Amino acid sequence: AQSVAQPEDQVNVAEGNPLTVKCTYSVSGNPYLFWYVQYPNRGLQFLLKYITGDNLVKGSYGFEAEFNKSQTSFHLKKPSALVSDSALYFCAVNPFGNEKLTFGTGTRLTIIP
Amino acid sequence: ETGVTQTPRHLVMGMTNKKSLKCEQHLGHNAMYWYKQSAKKPLELMFVYSLEERVENNSVPSRFSPECPNSSHLFLHLHTLQPEDSALYLCASSQDKGTGDEKLFFGSGTQLSVL
Numbered sequence: 001a002q003s004v005a006q007p008e009d010q011v012n013v014a015e016g017n018p019l020t021v022k023c024t025y026s027v028s029g030n031p032y033l034f035w036y037v038q039y040p041n042r043g044l045q046f047l048l049k050y051i052t053g054d055n056l057v058k059g060s061y062g063f064e065a066e067f068n069k070s071q072t073s074f075h076l077k078k079p080s081a082l083v084s085d086s087a088l089y090f091c092a093v094n095p096f097g098n099e100k101l102t103f104g105t106g107t108r109l110t111i112i113p
Numbered sequence: 114e115t116g117v118t119q120t121p122r123h124l125v126m127g128m129t130n131k132k133s134l135k136c137e138q139h140l141g142h143n144a145m146y147w148y149k150q151s152a153k154k155p156l157e158l159m160f161v162y163s164l165e166e167r168v169e170n171n172s173v174p175s176r177f178s179p180e181c182p183n184s185s186h187l188f189l190h191l192h193t194l195q196p197e198d199s200a201l202y203l204c205a206s207s208q209d210k211g212t213g214d215e216k217l218f219f220g221s222g223t224q225l226s227v228l
Binding site for chain 2 (some may be wrong): 004009016034095
């Protein structure tokens with residue numbers, strides 16, 4: 001069975017502070033990992049993905065994520081939060097060779113001015 | 114804009130109605146998807162089409178009926194829905210449905226309310 005967990009429903013961060021949105025996974029094999037963002041009244045937008053190689057992946061809007069195999073985590077990070085980063089963030093996992101993408105329940109990120 | 118357009122944006126229907134959701138992608142992609150998004154639940158994959166052929170159906174009730182007449186258009190036909198079917202229905206596309214590393218492009222969704 002494959003699953004992905006986002007342990008925090010809500011994360012609040014002051015503008016200008018670093019932010020982290022957590023994601024852990026449990027899959028067999030070497031997973032493909034993704035982050036998507038959903039702004040109000042919009043569909044999901046791709047932020048970044050990890051397939052192989054460097055554990056630190058850089059994506060859109062200054063976000064990055066670190067793949068940690070020993071902790072089975074893929075946390076999303078940004079050094080300095082902007083109010084416009086406020087949105088719903090989804091982590092997703094796809095085991096290598098498997099074609100079904102499994103999404104987490106989402107984390108609502110609110111950046112406080 | 115993501116290149117994936119969904120209509121209508123909002124839909125209210127009674128349990129005995131028949132309605133259809135429409136999705137169109139302008140990206141030249143070969144795979145299209147229907148997802149259901151409910152509050153505080155993971156996105157649920159409903160249907161996948163690759164080159165107009167249905168390749169996945171995740172045990173979705175028969176009151177949801179997909180149609181993919183060509184690689185640019187995807188429909189979801191609805192009939193005799195239940196109130197628990199109220200949700201945001203998202204359409205997505207990807208270049209291909211291959212090894213699972215493709216990124217998905219989503220439409221803005223149809224917010225469905227079943228009364």
